Amino acid sequence: MVDGFARFKDRSVVAMRVNGEVTDLATSITDDDVVEPVTIESPAGLSILRHSAAHVIAQAVQRVNPEAKLGIGPPITDGFYYDFDVVTPFTPEDLAAITKEAGRIVQAGQRFIRRVVTEEQARAELVSEPYKLELIGLKGAAATGDDNENVEVGGGELTIYDNVNPATGEVVWKDLCRGPHLPNTRMIGHGWALTRSAAAYWRGSEKNPQLQRIYGTAWPSKDQLREYQLQQEEAAKRDHRRLGAELDLFSFPEEIGSGLPVFHPRGGVIKREMEDYVRRRHIEEGFEYVSTPHVSKATLFETSGHLPYYADTMFPPMRLENSEYYLKAMNCPMQNLIFSSRGRSYRELPLRFFEFGTVYRYEKSGVVQGLTRVRGLTQDDSHSYVTEEQAPGEVEHLLNFVLSLLRDFGLEDFYLELSTRGSSDKFIGTDREWDDATTVLRRVAEASGLELVPDPGGAAFYGPKISVQARDAIGRTWQMSTIQYDFNQPARFGLEYTAADGSRQQPVMIHSAKFGSLERFFGVLIEHYAGAFPLWLSPVQVVGIPVAQEYEPYLHDIIDRLRRSGVRAELDTSDDRMQKKIRTHTKQKVPLLLIAGENDRAAGTVSFRYRDGSQENGVALANAARRIQAAIAGRLQVVSRGDLPA
RNA sequence: GCCGGCUUGGCGCAAUUGGUAGCGCACCGCUCUUGUAAAGCGGGGGUUGCGGGUUCGAGUCCCGCAGUCGGCUCCA
Structure with missing residues (x-):
């Protein structure tokens, strides 16, 4: 052995x-x-490292505060957390003290020793840990806990891990845990750090008490930790809330209310370019542009079936003239009324309606966040009405359309999620309808060749959906588009068309939002591009900078010519010096600076300065204008010399 | 909604044990300005998020509200 x-x-x-x-x-x-060996660099090894780090933090917390009761402490992406029941939440000073104590534990090289215990033993040893006792009790019952809880009590037997002082053999700490663990704490090394603390509900339910959670990160080496921290800093620099203020794109006036953005002129340019492009593409793809109001009588949402489910996330109703009116939280019921405004023939199908529908949702105060979670948002919302036979083809058409649209905005890396019916009773419709609809979506998703992740229970109440997740420039994923198959609303609204044989048939309805919400997509684009947008989306595309005041008229001519051809071009006539002007517009991430002095004037040329500081001197005026216009039309990203085709 | 942190001129920040608000950028004015990331001088701008309390005195302490940040829960 x-x-x-x-x-x-x-x-x-x-x-x-x-x-x-x-x-x-x-x-x-x-x-x-x-x-087979599991190395510390492998996914399983990293989880073990992080889970062991969580144990060390828990031990440190109980050394600093012996009254702290243990929750759970699983590994998570890039790190770990551990939950504690403490009388007062952790302060930054507490975290510093815990970090110091944990450092000592790491240095001590305590060994992790696994020990199988009976339930009685475990209860006796953990008598002062009420949450652990609860987990032991759950283990007896049906296995309903989530994965994180299984970290503690998963597997076939109960185990306790003892932390043992290697010099004396003394058990200095112990925790109910499935393991496995690192051989000793020293292997946690210098690649860890505590990152934040926050409250979290015990076992993830808001009915339970809140524990205090400490988050940390852990890596096999100090260098990898540093790399992770630099990446976090890079993400912070790209934060759309920060760039939105720095680039003067939008703001959230307190006077209007939480989660209700206003777009400034520069942000407005981007939003309008997005809308114009998306509208044009929809029309090219066979959609008809429609428009619906922002409020409606409550009965509409009773008909659609939304009200019983979503009343608490809609703004409260307004009562007037014996009717209740709601701000709309979704567009589909109104588009259904366009469908049913007159008799429809099978010859019209697929019938595709599209609108920029602004909806209002009463998001809870703690969840509102920047442009990604707002209370008023504009959906690029479309509904395709098709025969059952046409549905697979239409779903495929929509998926291809969605992906091509996202690519046009510079997102290239996707995977799909298939959200299906769950066990709760919020889902309406028969099993067979759900099965059929899910099969249609799954087949199209699989045929796309993209990675497909199941999301059981994630469907809307009226039908399953495919959602497109996009990875941005620094690898984060965002939920973007959704395609939802709906057999319920056509029935509820009594939608019908006349078939070739003269019979009345019920269409299938397919909901699709390409960006989900324009606001969120705007936020994602800001972070994806770090505020340096492709030429066609840049609020200001060209700024003319004279070397000295004398050359203003010369530059004015070309700037004016660009302007007249639709280019967003400005001439900087402020009394700053040239260097200052370059700095100002570089910080504003203007893609093209056109500079001219005596040399250029004499030669009838301008000089380009790109965002990264590279230059291209002596470009003939006519050439410059032509190249700029071509790059805008081609939706090119222009950062450096060479990005602007000759 | 829950827990905790934060809120000082447009933005970023400062203000010893509570003693009566400063700095940089931006803005405005004047002077200057010929080649690739900050010219010089001067000026205006804040009832310290809002409401209440303690105190001789509150940006600093207490309570409530709002906004915001980090999480949790939620996310049609």
């Missing part, structure tokens, strides 16, 4: 897979076992 320490001499091996199961290196193995 040997163990993993004997089998693997490589110190980057922190655990092993025995017959497929990840275990501690201390586990005994036989020649019959299939044993």
